[in-house]
Amino acid sequence: MTTPFTVAIDGPAAAGKGTISKAVAAHFGFAHLDTGLLYRAVGARMLTGEDPIAAAQNLSAEDLDNADLRTAEIAQAASKVAVIPEVRAALLDFQRAFARRAGGAVLDGRDIGTVICPQAEVKLFVTASADIRAQRRFAELQERGADTDFDTVLADVKARDTRDSTRADAPLRAAEDAVQLDTTTLSIDAAVQAAILAVKDRL
Numbered sequence: 001m002t003t004p005f006t007v008a009i010d011g012p013a014a015a016g017k018g019t020i021s022k023a024v025a026a027h028f029g030f031a032h033l034d035t036g037l038l039y040r041a042v043g044a045r046m047l048t049g050e051d052p053i054a055a056a057q058n059l060s061a062e063d064l065d066n067a068d069l070r071t072a073e074i075a076q077a078a079s080k081v082a083v084i085p086e087v088r089a090a091l092l093d094f095q096r097a098f099a100r101r102a103g104g105a106v107l108d109g110r111d112i113g114t115v116i117c118p119q120a121e122v123k124l125f126v127t128a129s130a131d132i133r134a135q136r137r138f139a140e141l142q143e144r145g146a147d148t149d150f151d152t153v154l155a156d157v158k159a160r161d162t163r164d165s166t167r168a169d170a171p172l173r174a175a176e177d178a179v180q181l182d183t184t185t186l187s188i189d190a191a192v193q194a195a196i197l198a199v200k201d202r203l
């Protein structure tokens with residue numbers, strides 16, 4: 001495919017967006033951008049004392065190439081810098097250009113279908129109960145050897161949900177024309193298949 005084709009995948013933390021996005025991108029040969037990593041990279045630089053707006057304005061590829069971006073501390077920092085309109089504005093053009101590159105693109109985040117790419121050819125909104133999402137995130141953190149407990153992870157997930165969905169600028173919400181995928185009751189495999197079908201319908 002040489003024309004642009006955008007798949008926007010939004011939803012709260014640990015709902016399965018990342019897995020679904022990677023699988024959809026691999027299936028169709030599209031490029032994939034995890035937009036949460038941009039906010040995490042800004043959050044990481046804020047934690048070293050930098051002004052988050054300046055960090056967002058001069059983010060580089062090296063900032064994204066950092067295994068520590070997946071920690072719980074940086075997740076919270078990302079959610080905090082994400083409420084700053086100037087941070088969001090600084091990251092907008094990069095995301096839009098990525099979305100309209102030739103050959104198709106999958107972007108996952110919180111505001112892709114509503115703000116970054118309201119004209120996306122396909123929009124998915126992936127959800128799951130807070131409990132299930134915390135269980136998944138806890139298992140993931142344990143696998144990486146993080147020293148944490150389930151209640152802390154659940155509280156973190158809920159704190160991020162509240163901050164991400166109540167902020168004034170680009171809050172987390174489903175676009176009206178988004179296909180809803182609730183992965184509380186759906187296996188990840190079934191969710192991936194549903195996402196692939198939604199894309200096929202529009203190709």
Ligand code: DC
Nearest residue numbers: 035036039078079082109110111160
């Ligand atoms: O998807 P994630 O957990 O890596 O995202 C980290 C934080 O970044 C999330 O809590 C809110 C913010 N974010 C955002 O505001 N908009 C996006 N498109 C992606 C992430």
